[in-house]
Amino acid sequence: MTRERCVLAYSGGLDTSVAIRWLIEHLGYEVITITADLGETPDTDSVARRALQTGAVSAHVVDARRIFVTEFCYPTLAAGALYEGVYPLATALARPLIAKLLVDVAREEGAVAVAHGCTGKGNDQVRFDVATGALAPELRVVAPVRDWDMGRPQEIEYAARHGIDVPATVESPYSIDANLWGRSIESGVLEDPWTAPRSDVFVWTTDPSTTDRGGTEVTISFASGIPTELDGEALPPEELVAVLNTRAGAHGVGRIDHVENRLVGIKSREIYEAPAATVLHAAHAALEAVTLTRDVAQFKRAVADEWARLVYDGLWFGALRTALAEFVTATQHHVTGDVRVTLARGAVSIAGRRADRSLYRPELATYDRALDSFDHSAARGFIELFGLPLRTQTSIQGALEDEAPLQVERRALRRDG
Numbered sequence: 001m002t003r004e005r006c007v008l009a010y011s012g013g014l015d016t017s018v019a020i021r022w023l024i025e026h027l028g029y030e031v032i033t034i035t036a037d038l039g040e041t042p043d044t045d046s047v048a049r050r051a052l053q054t055g056a057v058s059a060h061v062v063d064a065r066r067i068f069v070t071e072f073c074y075p076t077l078a079a080g081a082l083y084e085g086v087y088p089l090a091t092a093l094a095r096p097l098i099a100k101l102l103v104d105v106a107r108e109e110g111a112v113a114v115a116h117g118c119t120g121k122g123n124d125q126v127r128f129d130v131a132t133g134a135l136a137p138e139l140r141v142v143a144p145v146r147d148w149d150m151g152r153p154q155e156i157e158y159a160a161r162h163g164i165d166v167p168a169t170v171e172s173p174y175s176i177d178a179n180l181w182g183r184s185i186e187s188g189v190l191e192d193p194w195t196a197p198r199s200d201v202f203v204w205t206t207d208p209s210t211t212d213r214g215g216t217e218v219t220i221s222f223a224s225g226i227p228t229e230l231d232g233e234a235l236p237p238e239e240l241v242a243v244l245n246t247r248a249g250a251h252g253v254g255r256i257d258h259v260e261n262r263l264v265g266i267k268s269r270e271i272y273e274a275p276a277a278t279v280l281h282a283a284h285a286a287l288e289a290v291t292l293t294r295d296v297a298q299f300k301r302a303v304a305d306e307w308a309r310l311v312y313d314g315l316w317f318g319a320l321r322t323a324l325a326e327f328v329t330a331t332q333h334h335v336t337g338d339v340r341v342t343l344a345r346g347a348v349s350i351a352g353r354r355a356d357r358s359l360y361r362p363e364l365a366t367y368d369r370a371l372d373s374f375d376h377s378a379a380r381g382f383i384e385l386f387g388l389p390l391r392t393q394t395s396i397q398g399a400l401e402d403e404a405p406l407q408v409e410r411r412a413l414r415r416d417g
């Protein structure tokens with residue numbers, strides 16, 4: 001009898017290693033694994049070999065770095081989307097991509113199910129399950145870690161009993177997920193939101209209080225809202241982000257401490273390290289400031305928030321996110337130019353910006369009378385009409401409920417005599 005097949009998203013860690021055996025033993029599947037490199041899985045081949053040793057019949061390895069950056073991170077950057085205004089969504093953006101990779105392999109291998117190593121408490125299980133359901137409703141989604149009744153010690157015991165080779169890494173006191181767009185760290189001592197993160201939380205960023213005071217400057221070039229060059233050098237997307245992670249991280253840029261509202265109703269304290277994403281968002285916003293009209297810029301803020309919520313909630317493949325993507329693309333046609341940023345002591349500041357299609361007009365903005373082409377006399381008529389409805393309303397309905405003078409301390413100096 002041929003066994004049914006299940007494709008597991010395999011990271012090589014304890015959970016998914018135990019999951020391989022568990023899927024075979026408890027659910028009778030033939031297990032196929034897929035390990036995706038999104039920039040933080042240095043040796044995918046050895047991870048895949050471990051999957052085979054643990055019982056997988058085949059182990060797929062994918063270098064998904066470029067597609068991750070170009071199809072998931074950059075559109076989100078162009079949207080200006082940060083969850084709750086701060087989180088660049090690194091983990092959340094990886095989930096729909098991994099789901100798509102699972103579905104592709106499942107179809108190719110004739111599998112009936114896909115599996116992931118998420119727990120029953122986080123957002124990621126929702127993202128995987130919902131994305132898979134959207135792409136391939138015929139596939140079952142199995143979440144062993146959510147279903148089995150084992151804690152870490154029991155998992156280690158299970159691994160030992162089945163001769164599962166789990167990498168002998170020093171056990172981290174945190175739960176960590178990382179890819180090119182950022183590193184997410186939670187649990188352990190971080191669960192007390194009053195406790196400052198210890199230095200061992202940070203791997204990509206240097207303690208900002210110890211970095212060079214003068215900092216460094218970097219110029220980022222964009223074409224239609226997409227980063228293309230660093231300091232005038234064209235780099236492949238995955239490299240541009242990696243280089244910027246290193247450069248900005250060395251100046252302590254990109255640390256985020258956030259108590260966020262999870263989709264499953266819990267507030268959770270998370271630390272993020274996202275040097276490149278932080279710098280790129282700041283630079284992109286600075287370029288938009290000179291290339292977007294006021295109407296578009298202001299409307300787009302609402303789109304950014306909505307985009308962030310959709311990504312966070314696992315609705316990447318939904319109709320609204322797709323429709324917003326067309327809007328965002330339409331706003332980016334002239335977001336082409338360069339931004340100079342200074343990175344110092346954990347902060348990114350904009351030093352300069354320029355764009356061929358910049359809407360910033362010096363001859364309109366200047367306070368130098370000799371260069372000024374702005375018609376000052378036109379302001380009078382403009383204000384007359386702009387203020388008309390307010391004057392009408394207040395003259396009939398009153399401006400204030402209480403017309404009494406403000407209760408402030410006031411003194412008048414008077415000339416003698």
Ligand code: ARG
Pocket residue numbers: 089091092123124175176177184185186270
């Ligand atoms: N809270 C973030 C999110 O939901 C990151 C979760 C990643 N997991 C972790 N082990 N830190 O997108």
